[in-house]
Amino acid sequence: MSFRDQDPTLETSWRSIILLGRNVASYKFALAKTLLQLETKNSLVLLEDIAVPFAENIAEHLSIERKQITSSSSKFLDICEKYNGGEVDQDTLRTETVKLGFLNVIDAFHNVANDDVPFRFFDDSRKDSNGITITDNFYRLLESEQKDNFLFEVNARWRLWETAISLKVNPALLSISNDYESELLFTVDKNLKRIDVTSSRDALNGYQKGKCFYCKRSILIERGSERSCDVDHFFPHQLKHHGFEDINNIWNLVLSCQDCNRGHGGKFEKIPKIEYLTALNKRNNFYIESHHPLRETIIKQTGISPEIRHKFLQRYFDRALEMVPVTWKPKEFY
Numbered sequence: 442m443s444f445r446d447q448d449p450t451l452e453t454s455w456r457s458i459i460l461l462g463r464n465v466a467s468y469k470f471a472l473a474k475t476l477l478q479l480e481t482k483n484s485l486v487l488l489e490d491i492a493v494p495f496a497e498n499i500a501e502h503l504s505i506e507r508k509q510i511t512s513s514s515s516k517f518l519d520i521c522e523k524y525n526g527g528e529v530d531q532d533t534l535r536t537e538t539v540k541l542g543f544l545n546v547i548d549a550f551h552n553v554a555n556d557d558v559p560f561r562f563f564d565d566s567r568k569d570s571n572g573i574t575i576t577d578n579f580y581r582l583l584e585s586e587q588k589d590n591f592l593f594e595v596n597a598r599w600r601l602w603e604t605a606i607s608l609k610v611n612p613a614l615l616s617i618s619n620d621y622e623s624e625l626l627f628t629v630d631k632n633l634k635r636i637d638v639t640s641s642r643d644a645l646n647g648y649q650k651g652k653c654f655y656c657k658r659s660i661l662i663e664r665g666s667e668r669s670c671d672v673d674h675f676f677p678h679q680l681k682h683h684g685f686e687d688i689n690n691i692w693n694l695v696l697s698c699q700d701c702n703r704g705h706g707g708k709f710e711k712i713p714k715i716e717y718l719t720a721l722n723k724r725n726n727f728y729i730e731s732h733h734p735l736r737e738t739i740i741k742q743t744g745i746s747p748e749i750r751h752k753f754l755q756r757y758f759d760r761a762l763e764m765v766p767v768t769w770k771p772k773e774f775y
Contacts, residue, residue, distance in 0.1 A: 451582045452650060454560040455591065457553045459598050460647045460733060466510040468546035470599040471498040476562065476579065477592050486563075487572040492538035493531055499542075500525050502599060508607040517541040539571075547573060586659050587651040593662040597643030601734040604628060617738045621689045624672050641672050644735070645696050648727050654695035655708070655717065656771040673697035675721050676761050677710040683764050685757075690742045691735055692725050701771050711769035712761050722754050 459473055475495045479486065500521040503509060509518055520537045523529040529537075547565050551557045562579040566572050582588070601617070608630055617626050619641055626644055627637045642662045653660050653670070660670035673695050674688060681688045701707055713721075725743060728735045744750040762768070 451560050451578055452585055452587055454558040454578075455562065455582055456594065456647045456650065457558055458551065459591075459595055460731065464602060465512070466515070466546075467499060467502060467599060467603060468542070469550055470595055470602070471495050471502075472543075472546050472550060473595050474498045474592065474599075476575075477583075477588075477595070479575075482580070484574050485566060485570055485572050486575055487570065488539045488543055488567070489535060489571070492535045492542065496521055496524065496534050496538040496542060502603060505600075506603045506607050509603060511606055543567075590646055590651050590662050593640070593643040594647045597639040598647070598734075600639040601626075601644065605734055616741065617691060617735055619689050619691055619694060621678070626691070641691075641694060642670060642696065645672070645694060646670075648724060649696050653698035653701055653775075654720070654724075655697055655701040655713065656774055658698045658700075658775040660696060660698050667699075669699070670696040671699055671702040673702045673708070675713060675717070676757060677708075677712070677765065679710050680761060680764060685761070687742060690738075692721075692739050692742045695721065695724070706772050708769045708771075710765060711767045712758070712765050714768045714770045715758070717770070718754055718758050722751060725750065 458469070464470075472495060475491050475498060478494060479491070481490075499509060499518070503518065503521055504525055507522075509515075517537065520529060520534060520541070524531075524534045547563075547567065550563075551561055560578045561576055562582065563573040563575050566574045582591075608628070617628055619626055624641050625637050626639055626641050627635050629635055640662075646660075646662050649660075651659055651661075654673070654675075659668060661668045662670060675693050675695050676685065676688060678688055687693070697708070703709060725739050726747065727733075728739050743753045
């Protein structure tokens with residue numbers, strides 16, 4: 442099963458780059474973040490104009506986690522480290538980034554599963570102009586109602602990836618837990634020290650494509666808006682008090698609009714109807730089949746094969762209905 446839609450959109454092409462691309466360094470995340478932060482509307486963007494923000498995005502993450510590449514060393518990362526330490530000024534950072542920072546990332550940016558995504562967001566213009574040419578696809582992407590979510594998604598995926606390689610764990614094998622109170626995903630290192638990774642909102646949103654899990658209304662990750670999402674327990678959290686010990690696990694978390702979760706006629710402590718159980722199973726399989734860093738966590742929680750995961754959810758559904766014999770679906774579907 443592929444993450445790509447049968448009828449791919451700009452949003453799914455962009456998200457597949459961020460969520461599914463195989464990375465040996467964090468440069469793809471840095472370039473994506475730099476593009477989202479562009480303030481120019483010019484088609485041609487020179488490397489020297491994006492070099493500093495690109496490098497500063499990496500330098501910012503180096504201050505959180507020094508491991509930003511799977512290999513043992515990088516001259517470019519050394520420059521970014523020196524910039525953080527005040528040993529290198531911005532002009533030197535720009536020059537060295539133009540020379541070293543873009544060597545592979547521009548070629549590899551659009552490649553997912555050994556093929557290019559359907560929509561390109563820039564073309565390589567290094568031979569003619571030492572820059573990249575932003576396509577209309579990218580500017581149309583920024584007109585999407587999802588544009589406010591993209592930066593959060595890039596940072597969340599980046600944090601999951603860098604945490605995995607810093608712990609010397611294959612990103613697909615990173616074991617992640619969820620903190621119910623803080624809405625943070627975290628892992629534990631070999632010394633049993635907790636490491637907060639990223640917001641559960643940010644990590645979950647890309648696979649829901651910025652839509653409420655239930656009614657498909659557009660949602661926002663950032664708090665404070667009337668469209669800000671809730672992190673919802675598909676099987677309600679109150680079941681924790683009735684022997685459902687794994688209720689806070691990632692497989693059971695979805696993003697919901699406020700109306701569906703707690704508005705008039707909302708879900709509250711009810712059990713979603715059976716069709717939403719199918720959707721939950723499909724969502725969890727997306728994580729697993731795309732080799733996302735949450736893959737191994739969900740396999741450990743729900744089962745190694747599609748058949749086992751299906752039985753796990755069916756048993757959970759049957760048990761939950763015994764405790765809360767009330768099912769729910771949203772009044773409206775968008």
